[in-house]
Amino acid sequence: MxxxxxxxxxxxxxxxxxxxxxxxxxxxxxxxxxxxxxxxxxxxxxxxxxxxxxxxxxxxxxxxxxxxxxxxxxxxxxxxxxxxxxxxxxxxxxxPPEDPDFSVPVQPDGLEPGDFWPSVYDGAKYSFGPGVERIWWDNPQTHKRHPVQEFFSQELVTILSRYKPQGGSLRVTPWNDVLTLVDLDKLPSQTRAEFDSLPRVVKNLIALRRDRGGVQKLPIYAGQVEATPFSISDPPSLTDPFEDQSDGVDSWLDSLGETSQTEVDNHTVDGPDTESLPANDLDDEIPEDDPIDW
Known part of the structure; x- marks a missing residue:
């Protein structure tokens, strides 16, 4: 290239x-x-x-x-x-300089989606929402979300949705492997035996992530992306031209429903509890499961 x-x-x-x-x-x-x-x-x-x-x-x-x-x-x-x-x-x-016999491969092979990742957990960090309907890059300076233009394969979407239904972060390696961090209870019952077979260095790194970064999750291989590098677009801004719907402004105005009555005491509105809201309405609840700067 x-x-x-x-x-x-x-x-x-x-x-x-x-x-x-x-x-x-x-x-x-x-x-x-x-x-x-x-x-x-x-x-x-x-x-x-x-x-x-x-x-x-x-x-x-x-x-x-x-x-x-x-x-x-x-x-x-x-x-x-x-x-x-x-x-x-x-x-x-x-x-490791202390004992080269415990070296780990940069690019592990022979993995299936859901397997533990037997190397260092690193790569370009991106985030995704519930159902992997949206993927974005978080700008660490502005804290704004820049949408990723590429799409994941259905197989990769299925794996990420299975292990992280509420969304979260992932890493994309330079050789296009996709990694993510998951809770132990999301993994199959044989996971404990597989963990014991990980390289010694990798197990100690997972422990460091927990002790120094507070990360209570385990790294897995999720699959591969087909098209790289990723391109991103600018996030929406309040100064953008108003994007009315294709049917016109009148149609957009007609689509507005009734506003719930405001409570006098605390200026809140009656509405469904957040636990009953669809996942797409809880984007702000997407877990920050992978602190990037430790």
């Missing part, structure tokens, strides 16, 4: 992706949550690190999108700008 960017160009799309770190010595690693534990990527992508060091001589953090674009942020004029470094097919092993 030919990119329209050159190394060092300003990145004009949204900033997301699988997180790695580098240093001037040419090391590259994945770092554990709120800690200093490292898993070093082998083999080392020397050309990629060289391109990064030309922009940031001390190295730093990079992200690899679901489209294999490598991004970094550099300070310019007292603010950080995002730059494109290159493209990279992430693969290999993540190796």
């Amino acid at each position: 030919i990119s329209r960017y050159e190394p060092g160009d300003r990145w004009t799309e949204h900033y997301r992706g699988y997180r790695l770190r580098t240093n001037p010595d040419g090391d590259i690693w994945w770092q554990a949550y709120q800690g200093t534990d490292r898993l070093y990527l082998e083999p080392t992508p020397g050309d990629l690190i060289e391109s990064l060091l030309e922009l940031k001589r001390l190295g730093g953090r990079i992200r690899i999108t679901e489209g294999n674009d490598v991004l970094t942020r550099a300070e310019e004029d007292d603010e950080y700008k995002t730059h494109w470094i290159g493209r990279f097919d992430l693969n290999g092993e993540l190796v």
Whole structure:
């Protein structure tokens, strides 16, 4: 795939992706949550690190999108700008320096939807609503939801709806695997035995997520997306032109129903309890199940 960017160009799309770190010595690693534990990527992508060091001589953090674009942020004029470094097919092993025998694959294979994810839980973060009818990217600066233009396959929608009926977050890896975090009671009865067979490093990382991030969920493989990279659109704004329905303003006005009577004491209106509302009316109740910055 030919990119329209050159190394060092300003990145004009949204900033997301699988997180790695580098240093001037040419090391590259994945770092554990709120800690200093490292898993070093082998083999080392020397050309990629060289391109990064030309922009940031001390190295730093990079992200690899679901489209294999490598991004970094550099300070310019007292603010950080995002730059494109290159493209990279992430693969290999993540190796603990204490004992390389306990390395884990970057890209586990042979998985079925619903299986535990036997590697680090990372990738571009997106969110979805009940029934996966909407998918979006949360802008961490503005906290606005930018709709994703692509659609998931029916198989992937079915899996996500089964394990997370109220919606939540997911991760998309640079090789298009979709991962998500689920409650233990949503998993089959044989789950405990499968958990015990996970690599030692992965089990300890799950424990770190619970202890340091308060995440009481388990990572599973949900399937694959067919079309990447994802494109997003701007969220609705109160200053947008009024989007009346196709039948015209009169039809839209006629569609307004009766307003429930306002209670004098507390200025609330009579209406159904939120527990009885359809899932689509509870978008604000979608769980924040995956804090991204720990």
